[in-house]
Amino acid sequence: MLFSPQTIALSIVDVADTTYKISTSESIEELLASINCIGLLSPPILKKNPRTYTIISGFKRIAACINLGWTTIEARVVDYKASDLQCARIAIADNSANRSLNFIEQSISLSMLLNYYDDKEVIREAKGLGLNINASLLEKLKKTAQLSSEIKKTILRGTISLTIALELGKMDKPSAMALSQLFESLNPTFNIQKEMLTMVKEIARIKDLSISQLLNDKYFLSIMENGEISRNQKVQKIRYYFKKMRNPVITQFEENFDCLMQRIDLPDEIKLIPPDNFEGTKYSIVFNFQNPKEFEFKKEALDKLMLHPEFIKIFEKEIADYKSLH
Amino acid sequence: MQITNLYIDRDVLDYPAVDAIRTRLNIPHTVIEGPEKVYEIISASADPVESGKHALLLTKNKGAFIRNCPGTVKYTCCDYTILHIGTFCTMDCSYCILQSYFHPPVLQLFVNHDDMTASLDSVFSQNKKMRIGTGEFTDSMIWETIYPFADKLILKFAKQTHAILELKTKTVNISNILEVSHNRKTILSWSLNTERIIKSEERGTSSLDARLNAAARCQSKGYPLAFHFDPMIIYPGCEKEYQDVIEKLFSHVSSENIVWISLGTFRFMPALKAIVEKRFEHSKIVYGEFIKGMDAKMRYFKPLRISFYQKIISYIRLLAPDVLIYFCMEDTEVWEKTIGFDPSDYGGLPRMLDDSATRHCGLSEDIN
Structure with a gap:
């Protein structure tokens, strides 16, 4: 295929036709400065139509030249007989060769x-x-x-990962947009995004709601709109809110356990560690000491623990009610 | 599920069972040089689990027919023995572990029955009490309409006095076994669940009423019975619905004829979750309050299980105070907080089950 170098009037270049546009970057400031300083080094590639020219490669260069007030441009022109496939191949090869x-x-x-x-x-x-x-x-x-253009933009901005974006792509549009805005607004790490996404999807399934409905909840909105807490605090509050909705019994049980530990009031440097997920039966006590005196003090605290009226409750693993489940 | 593809391993082409199954199914078959070819075909399909339910492979069990149930030391195991007659299932339960257990899941029916008989003879010659079941890697009775062989197993067990056979099923394919002289050495057992769960999660299985009617018919023919509430699914209102099942159970059969009732809440390897989500898009069972258990399976949060079991056991005890209830894979803490004792107080769970089998099925005492 022959490219013929030609001088083309910018007024007949169809800048609205983005058939072969690949670049997602819209910024032309650096290009403007460069072209203004040393001129157009690499001519764009255009396709000749009966009355206009379609841009195959060089969208930003042409935008910069128009911005600089140029009326004509040096371009390499592909004959109008070139097929769509040939033009697409040129666009891809030219873009991927440069970056x-x-x-x-x-x-x-x-x-x-x-x-x-x-x-x-x-x-x-x-x-x-x-x-x-x-x-x-x-x-x-x-x-x-x-994916919708809005979600593609969030990927380009680095707000969400491709994996998350593809998950959003499977959702109805209002739900995808609501989550995308949540991530955009709070900018949590990708791992936290993944956790939130899983939680929200599952809560929506459990409650037979759409995600957008879920994210329109009053309490959720009150966290999002609270101007007195930081972004990180909002992330933490929302994670806890989701956790409580997703696993109400587990969350309640953990809260009760924490309350019990507060009432038992062990000295700071003694830790009582329950079994993982309260599944096993082995509890651990961890404490540090620097000398026999400190050891004696901790030992006395442990002796008192045995006599504490609520110590036995730690092992009960009872839940009052689980009707709130699901 | 309808079998649409029949594969026959060349090694078993001349076996009597093959001819009978081929005639009965009356579909074209493909002779293959080993099961690998079928594994490849199933694995390459878009939904291997679904494909696996339509393709039957008749082959040899080249491994052991008699196997120990794959339990774990982290939870109390019943020391069950498996008679490995085949793999996978034609029914389609959302929670079925077999969907992620086999890679790929393939319906295999082992037709080298002479080898199986020899394995059983070897076991029987030990004169050791054993509970042997065929319903671990498949349903015990799914092939009865195509190639009945439960009757042969029942007869085999009837001639000895140390082991019992448990046929565990969700089908009602009992017509071929009702008149067999079983000598009470075969326990017919059904997995039970609430009507809601049967309808939503157990595709292609028999209804609760049908299962209980089948159990009653077997009881009338003198068979001892067992029931498995496993997996029980926790959902809003589930206690009342399980209570209804329990009441229905005891209105159909006598508690005195029940050798055991097992309880187990839904648990699964994490890989099953994605399969359920993909294959059962309306199912919510994987969204319960699960934690990772000590055996790396997802289980309901322990305080939740304890509270739930306490209620279920109270419903059973109300109608059948003496029936043996046991847990499949729970730990001592759950036993103590729900049933009120640790199985080791009574010589361990295997011993408790053996004793119940001895009472109900007339097993002889161990010689060894």
Whole structure:
């Protein structure tokens, strides 16, 4: 295929046609400065139409030139007979040759190719155009392509991980948006996002509610809108709120255990550790001492513990009522 | 579930059972050079569990027919013995551990019955009390409509006096065994659950009424019975519904003819959760209040289990004060806080079950 270098009037370049746009970055400030300083080093690639030109590669360069008040531009022009596939291949090759493409850009590139190739062929074709993609990544990228533009933006901003985004992609739009906004607003770590997402999905299933309904709850909103606590405090409060809704009996039991330990009031440096998840039967007492005097003091505290009227309650593992379950 | 693919291992092509099953199923079959080919086909399908329920592989049990039940030392185990007649199940219960236990899950029916008989002879010659069941890796009675062989097992056990056979099922495929001379050495047992759980989580199984009617018919033919409330699912209103099941049970059969009732709440390896979510999208059973147990399985939070068991046991005791109730895989603490004693006080759980089998089934005392 021949590219012919031509000078093209910017007024007949169709900047609204984003058929071959791959780049997700909208910022042109650095490019503006560079073009203003040393001119346009790499000419964009355009496709000739009967009356206009479609941009195949160089969207930001053209935007920068228009911004600088240029009226014409040096471009490499592809003949109007070039097929959509040929143009897509040029766009992908040109973009991937200049930088590594992010997930969204890779998914856009693959979407272009998947109009013409099956999964096996597309992996081979993508490799020829500079994209290294395996079958597992292909599946993720196909799902990424289906995500709403809002969720794609949160991935690009680094607010949510691809894994979380793909989970959001499976939800109804209001629920996905509500969670996306929650993560955007509180910016929790990816691990906490994953925990919150799992909790919220399961609570919604248990209560037969949509996630958006769940996140519209008065108490939840009061935490989110509380201007007197920090973002981290909000994250902690919301996690606890979700935990309490997801596992009401466990949370209540743990709270009761903590209250009991407060009433028993062991000295600070003596810790009574229950079995993991209260499942086993072995409790531990851990204490440190620096000398015989301190040892004697701790020993006396342990002797008092044995006589404490509520000590026995630690081992009861009773729950008052579990009707609130589910 | 309908069997749509029949695979026959070339090694067993001439076995009598194969011919009978082929005729009965009347579907095209594929002869294969070993089970691996079927494993490959099932594994490659989009839903191996679903595919596995439609493909029957007739093959040899190349391993042991008699196996110890895979218990764990962390919880009190009943020391059960498995007679390994086949794998997987044609019914489709959401909670079924077999979905994630076999890789891949394949319906296998072992047709080298002469080897199985030899294994049983070897066990019987030890004159040791044993409780042997076929319902661990499959349902004991699913193949009765295609290739009845429970009657042969029952007859085999009837001729000795040290071991009992437990046939555990959710089917009502009993017509072929009703007239067999069982000598009370076979216990017919049913897994029971609430009608809500049977309807929502146990696809393709018999209704509660059908199971209890089948149990009553077996009782009328002199068979000792057992029942397994396992897995019990905790959900709002479950206590009342389990109480209804218990009342229904004792309105159908006599508590005096029940050798044991086992209780166990839902527990699962973590890998099962994703399978349930994918295959049973309306099921909520994996969203209970679970913690990771000492055996790495997810279990309901222990105080919750204790409280629930206390209620269930009180309902049973009200109608059957003397029936032997035991837990499948719970620890001493749960025993003490619900049943009121530690099995070791009575020589251990295996001993308690052996004693009950001895009383109900007329087993001889151990010679060894």
